[in-house]
Amino acid sequence: MASIRDIAKSTGLSISTISRYINSSGYVSKDSAELIQKVIDEMDYVPNRNAQAIFNKKSGSIGLVIPSLVNPFFSEMATIIGNKIQDDGYGCVLCFTEDIPEKEEDALDLLKGYRVDGIIVARGRSVDKIQKLSIPVISFESIIADEIITVSADNYQGGRMAFEHLYEEGSRKMIHIKGPKGFIAPEERCKGFLDASADKDVAVEVLELSTDYLLEEDLDKALNQVDFRMYDGLFVFNDINCIHVISYLRRQGLSIPGDLQVIGFDNSYLSEMNLPRLTTIEQSPQEIAQVSYHCLKDLMDGTCRSTANRIIPVKLIKRDTTGSTHG
Ligand code: XLF
Known part of the structure; x- marks a missing residue:
């Protein structure tokens, strides 16, 4: 597997220049950037996320805690949020609680241990633990505390x-x-x-x-x-x-x-x-996922303006289990 050292050797540039380019952490001239990218493509280089996490003091991952994937509502919600997380270049750490408080606490400890950059927790019950996480967190449905944003349908x-x-x-x-x-x-x-x-x-x-x-x-x-x-x-x-x-x-x-x-x-x-x-x-799982993820990103970026809860409107979808043939 190619390393930063191999890219430095092949481009004739210093390791710190390659590192600045890969981590977007400082100036790299246009010519050098093009050369580095060309060699990265040729060598099929993929940055070491663990090393980056230590360097940037950010894990580059987000935790998603849901009861399970059995209920299609949660599988849809997890798929939408997971895709957003991935599209933004983060890793998604998915944990299941099965609505068992101890499992939820273990999941939160695990995510804390991984130093995830943010967490969305659905139907959370470990109020104390969630409050003390000291990681940006969004709660779906459960009301945890004034300072924690809850996203919920009406x-x-x-x-x-x-x-x-x-x-x-x-x-x-x-x-x-x-x-x-x-x-x-x-x-x-x-x-x-x-x-x-x-x-x-x-x-x-x-x-x-x-x-x-x-x-x-x-x-x-x-x-x-x-x-x-x-x-x-x-x-x-x-x-x-x-x-x-x-x-x-x-x-x-x-x-x-x-x-x-x-x-x-x-x-x-x-x-x-x-x-x-x-x-x-x-x-709507789309809207819930969108609002939850955006609120979390704002918290992570420090641009969140209000900790008010976000209530998503609901809508009647009339199909065939009610109506005309009744009675
Ligand atoms: O917690 C509620 C009950 O079940 C959640 O929104 C759901 O409707 C998902 O099916």
């Missing part, structure tokens, strides 16, 4: 929209399958749903799941507690669970939306692929 409004859509399409006996306690987004979605139902004086039921990652048979057990024939409208807190619930309902002989109108949350790619195609509340 979950409360999304919950309201879900109720209002089911109501407008004729549902009057509704149930909400709520995400686990301790996560702010499902709580807010549920609150919005309940507040909107109270405004219309319609009573709604809530079934709370114990985790976001129930195996199909455990989810079926939770769903067995409910007689879905009593209801004509259902809001599930995220698309992946919603699609499992639809499969359960169809196995019970219920038709969607004929017997029960169903709406999810996320607008992940699965919602378009499901049959019937899923009506859902969109939280």
Whole structure:
């Protein structure tokens, strides 16, 4: 593998000139720069990131902490953010928590150990640890502290929209399958749903799941507690669970939306692929990724002007699990 020394030898320039060029850390004449680049291309030289990290006192990498890639919302978000990180010449260190607090703490320690230049942490729960990281950090969904920017969809409004859509399409006996306690987004979605139902004086039921990652048979057990024939409208807190619930309902002989109108949350790619195609509340992974990454870059560059939380608007995506054939 070619080294800086080989490039210096081949160009006849000094190691410090080559180093200045590679690290963009000082003046190099146009002629020398062209010559160095030509030799770099010929030798297929790739800079040693570890050496650069020591020299620049920056690791050149960014950490991304998410629950897992199983949920398509997080895989889309990770793909978009990961691409942005890579396009900017950083390395992306991807860590998984599976929503287990100890795993999250280990991931944060690992990233700290790697001296990453910034971290985006999704659905983080290690409030103390995140606060004490002393690394620029952006939190997706979780509220950590005043000085830490949270990027989140407008979950409360999304919950309201879900109720209002089911109501407008004729549902009057509704149930909400709520995400686990301790996560702010499902709580807010549920609150919005309940507040909107109270405004219309319609009573709604809530079934709370114990985790976001129930195996199909455990989810079926939770769903067995409910007689879905009593209801004509259902809001599930995220698309992946919603699609499992639809499969359960169809196995019970219920038709969607004929017997029960169903709406999810996320607008992940699965919602378009499901049959019937899923009506859902969109939280755009593109926008969330864009805002999260830009805020992080501003923090890293020291150009961030406000630590106010960034709330991303949500949107109703009407497809085939609600509407015309209902009732
Ligand atoms: O934390 C919430 C619940 O699930 C997150 O935004 C998601 O909607 C992703 O599917």
